[in-house]
Amino acid sequence: MTIFSNKTLFNTHFFYLILIFLFSFFINFYYAKFGSFPIDTFLHYDSAFKILNNEFPVRDYWIVSGFIVDFFQSFFFKILGVNWFAYTFHSSIFNFVISALSYHFFISFNVSKTKSLIYTLSFATLAYTISGTPFVDHHATFFLLIATYLIIQVLNFPKKNYLWVLVVMLFFFGFLSKQAPTIYIILSQGIILLYFFIKTKKIDSIKLIFFSLIFFTILFLLFLIYLKIDFKLFFTQYLDYPRTIGFDRYDKFSKSFEIFFNQYKFLFLPIILILIIKFKKAKNKKLYFSLKEVIIFLIMIAFSMSLLFHQIMTRNQIFIYFLIPIFLVLLESEIKSLNIKKKEYFSVILIIFTIFITLKYHYRFNETRKFHELEKIDLGNSVPAYRISESLRGLQWITPSFQGDPSKEISILKKTKNKIEKIDHEIMFITHYLFLDSIIKKKLNSPSRTFTLDGASIPIRGHRLYPNYKRFLTQKIKSNNIKEIYFLKHETISKRLVTDYIDEDCYSFTEDDLFFIFKINCLK
Numbered sequence: 001m002t003i004f005s006n007k008t009l010f011n012t013h014f015f016y017l018i019l020i021f022l023f024s025f026f027i028n029f030y031y032a033k034f035g036s037f038p039i040d041t042f043l044h045y046d047s048a049f050k051i052l053n054n055e056f057p058v059r060d061y062w063i064v065s066g067f068i069v070d071f072f073q074s075f076f077f078k079i080l081g082v083n084w085f086a087y088t089f090h091s092s093i094f095n096f097v098i099s100a101l102s103y104h105f106f107i108s109f110n111v112s113k114t115k116s117l118i119y120t121l122s123f124a125t126l127a128y129t130i131s132g133t134p135f136v137d138h139h140a141t142f143f144l145l146i147a148t149y150l151i152i153q154v155l156n157f158p159k160k161n162y163l164w165v166l167v168v169m170l171f172f173f174g175f176l177s178k179q180a181p182t183i184y185i186i187l188s189q190g191i192i193l194l195y196f197f198i199k200t201k202k203i204d205s206i207k208l209i210f211f212s213l214i215f216f217t218i219l220f221l222l223f224l225i226y227l228k229i230d231f232k233l234f235f236t237q238y239l240d241y242p243r244t245i246g247f248d249r250y251d252k253f254s255k256s257f258e259i260f261f262n263q264y265k266f267l268f269l270p271i272i273l274i275l276i277i278k279f280k281k282a283k284n285k286k287l288y289f290s291l292k293e294v295i296i297f298l299i300m301i302a303f304s305m306s307l308l309f310h311q312i313m314t315r316n317q318i319f320i321y322f323l324i325p326i327f328l329v330l331l332e333s334e335i336k337s338l339n340i341k342k343k344e345y346f347s348v349i350l351i352i353f354t355i356f357i358t359l360k361y362h363y364r365f366n367e368t369r370k371f372h373e374l375e376k377i378d379l380g381n382s383v384p385a386y387r388i389s390e391s392l393r394g395l396q397w398i399t400p401s402f403q404g405d406p407s408k409e410i411s412i413l414k415k416t417k418n419k420i421e422k423i424d425h426e427i428m429f430i431t432h433y434l435f436l437d438s439i440i441k442k443k444l445n446s447p448s449r450t451f452t453l454d455g456a457s458i459p460i461r462g463h464r465l466y467p468n469y470k471r472f473l474t475q476k477i478k479s480n481n482i483k484e485i486y487f488l489k490h491e492t493i494s495k496r497l498v499t500d501y502i503d504e505d506c507y508s509f510t511e512d513d514l515f516f517i518f519k520i521n522c523l524k
Helices: 007-031 045-051 067-080 085-109 113-126 134-158 163-177 178-200 203-226 231-252 255-281 289-311 323-338 343-366 405-423 466-479
Strands: 427-429 484-488 507-511 517-519
Touching: 007 085, 007 323, 007 343, 045 113, 045 427, 067 085, 067 134, 067 163, 085 113, 113 323, 113 343, 134 163, 134 203, 134 289, 163 178, 163 203, 178 231, 178 289, 203 343, 231 466, 255 289, 255 323, 289 323, 289 466, 323 343, 343 484, 405 484
Parallel strands: 427 484
Antiparallel strands: 484 517, 507 517
8 A cells, every 4th residue: 555645645644644753752752751760761871972982882891782772872962962852862763763664554454544543652652652761672672673564565565675675684773782582583583484485486585685684794794893893702792691691581481371461461362363363264265365464464473472572581671562552453454354244343442442551551651660660659759860960951860769869869979970070090980870971070981881790781700701701891990090999889789790800809998988999909
């Protein structure tokens, strides 16, 4: 279906796209400002700032995911300045782009433009808004969703075979945002597509995908060379180490079917109904569906089930409820294909159900900021974050650590800023406040984007890659001539981040009213 087929239709769609922009952009921009869980809210803030100062992921700080998200955010910082506005502008514009493309996708399934608008507004409410700020899972997921939309587009319109190049590029972007769920989706959708290509003898598509893969691989390797990022270091941090995290979570995974189904029942419901309709078509010779139709459905199922598996395995809050309006659209399209009376009543029921589900999850995740662990906090107690730094204007500051007195936390952070700026030698600052590097007028030399000793951030003692991180840390201390390593006393960051990686005779420990301080004496 061609969307802009006549002037009236063009005007209608243009007006709807304006509505989609206003809604999807500003709902994300608005809800992003309420509260902060620093380690997640600011996950790409300082790391993007560092790129502007020629400090690059992998080479200068240890990462396990989000390679490309840092670079995207650095672009927004470069254009709009290093501030909260530029940070949330990034995620808000992303929410608009994926919402607009979803609207186009819904229209392609022969759903009316007004209903598609309603489904799109539901999608926008449940998509990036749940996080509000740039986050690896969301970027990866939505790059992959756009790729899935393009796969279905090229399956419907074989003359658009060139779209496979964009599909491969988006898979690269997805993988460089987060390895899982990207690898699950590539494998599952790849098997389905390979069967389809062989069955329909589409050798040209296989060749185009293969050469696109070669092209983007070479391009990425050249990018690493240009930034002087050692590929072995990239392999260790981004490929080898995260794989061990995934296996560890798989081994420990256990969940009852009842809890699992209850959490995702509104996603399973439309999928089950679609399957019932397709089985009905299979039995009824008058209701025909093609191999292409089956493949498209399997591509969507592969996408959703891969995300579902990833969601179960990840330690983050649930963020995949945006799939519900997508599958409700597919369900409506299936109902339209049936030869039954009063089909319009089913459509109305689906719209009402969509609105109900959207309001339910909107309140749970957006109003309470559940994704960032703020659901039990009274957001009304927040205070303006510009009291920390003018660059944070627009954010209402309150965190789980100081939910009863956010002003006290702000006072500590301002005191931290003032003390650090007065130090006249090189230090290393280890903190969960991943925006301090950008507001303190002194290089903080953080060795990793995040810091935990549960194995999710860096290899811990006993892990086979522990020597790699120890070598990475000590080399950073040596090359930057670090004299002291600082911890904020009120943060729950283990001092083992030093004691497990630096020999005991190479440091001395002291503290003041604000910091734990390790003075570096030597490094063997």
